Amino acid sequence: MTLFTNAVESIQIGVEDLSKNDDRRVLSAVRNVHAGVLLLCKEKLRRLSPDDEILLAQRFEPQPNDKGEVAIEGVGRNTVGADDIKKRFKTFHVALDWKRFDGMADIRHHMEHSYFKGSRKRARQAVADAFLVIRQLLVEALQEDPLKTLGPECWTALLENADLFAAELQACQVTLKSVRWDTEAAARALPDFACPSCRSSLVRQRDPNNKSQPNAALICAACGESAELGPVLSLAFDETFGAQGHIAVKDGGEPPISTCPECSEETYVVKEGRCAACDFTLPEDAACAICGSGLSAEDYYEHDGLCSYHAHVASKDD
Ligand SMILES: [Zn+2]
Numbered sequence: 548m549t550l551f552t553n554a555v556e557s558i559q560i561g562v563e564d565l566s567k568n569d570d571r572r573v574l575s576a577v578r579n580v581h582a583g584v585l586l587l588c589k590e591k592l593r594r595l596s597p598d599d600e601i602l603l604a605q606r607f608e609p610q611p612n613d614k615g616e617v618a619i620e621g622v623g624r625n626t627v628g629a630d631d632i633k634k635r636f637k638t639f640h641v642a643l644d645w646k647r648f649d650g651m652a653d654i655r656h657h658m659e660h661s662y663f664k665g666s667r668k669r670a671r672q673a674v675a676d677a678f679l680v681i682r683q684l685l686v687e688a689l690q691e692d693p694l695k696t697l698g699p700e701c702w703t704a705l706l707e708n709a710d711l712f713a714a715e716l717q718a719c720q721v722t723l724k725s726v727r728w729d730t731e732a733a734a735r736a737l738p739d740f741a742c743p744s745c746r747s748s749l750v751r752q753r754d755p756n757n758k759s760q761p762n763a764a765l766i767c768a769a770c771g772e773s774a775e776l777g778p779v780l781s782l783a784f785d786e787t788f789g790a791q792g793h794i795a796v797k798d799g800g801e802p803p804i805s806t807c808p809e810c811s812e813e814t815y816v817v818k819e820g821r822c823a824a825c826d827f828t829l830p831e832d833a834a835c836a837i838c839g840s841g842l843s844a845e846d847y848y849e850h851d852g853l854c855s856y857h858a859h860v861a862s863k864d865d
């Protein structure tokens with residue numbers, strides 16, 4: 548069996564697993580579809596290789612060949628893993644939706660390592676992510692027709708799953724959009740809300756009619772766990788503002804989000820001077836009582852209204 552047929556069959560079996568009304572096959576659905584996606588990536592690397600499948604090897608080294616010339620040869624039996632696939636795709640300018648690629652792997656990982664495995668909703672998201680990656684791989688990278696390659700049954704099931712997931716996600720997001728969030732940052736991060744227990748995006752308000760942030764109780768529609776706002780926002784901010792934060796730090800600037808001195812979550816919004824998760828606020832005129840210099844949230848909270856220098860001096864006087 549070729550690598551390509553192997554990939555296609557893995558995806559077909561996974562989709563079949565998901566369509567069976569059997570919770571025991573939910574994990575196997577995610578595993579098979581994920582394996583199929585990795586195999587499609589490998590097929591692309593195989594096609595990019597000159598004639599020896601060299602790009603599938605995890606490691607290669609220069610070796611002398613029969614004619615005494617230098618040849619690059621694969622070493623060992625290991626084939627590329629997800630990290631190498633990413634690196635090689637980037638090197639060879641093959642575009643792929645890495646956010647969804649990672650999202651799908653993340654859900655698989657959480658499903659495999661948690662006690663509660665049988666949630667169709669949870670699997671739906673992984674397969675919906677996979678669907679977009681599969682389409683991109685087939686159409687753009689491999690120039691194959693998805694309908695012909697996967698067969699009408701599998702392709703239609705993937706489309707329907709994506710629609711179902713989109714509808715579930717929409718229903719959850721509506722309950723979050725009706726809240727008057729205390730910070731703009733939280734409102735902006737809504738599309739990135741995810742369950743801290745299972746990483747599903749199906750986070751919703753318990754009471755869809757509630758409008759106030761302090762009364763908002765969140766629950767995950769995929770695993771059924773209730774979710775604290777702090778960890779949910781912390782995860783979401785990492786997605787929404789993470790890249791911006793890395794750039795700011797690299798340029799010696801201040802990241803948009805920092806640790807809240809009161810609740811210790813990564814939810815303090817620097818620009819807005821307040822924490823998005825708890826009620827900690829930095830007064831606008833927060834300044835050192837001795838030298839008058841502006842205070843960071845941390846100084847204000849930890850040093851009783853003194854800058855770190857004067858807090859240090861004061862502690863010596865005691
Ligand atoms: Zn969950």
Ligand SMILES: [Zn+2]
Nearest residue numbers: 807810822825
């Ligand atoms: Zn806080």
Ligand SMILES: [Zn+2]
Nearest residue numbers: 835838854857
């Ligand atoms: Zn001072």
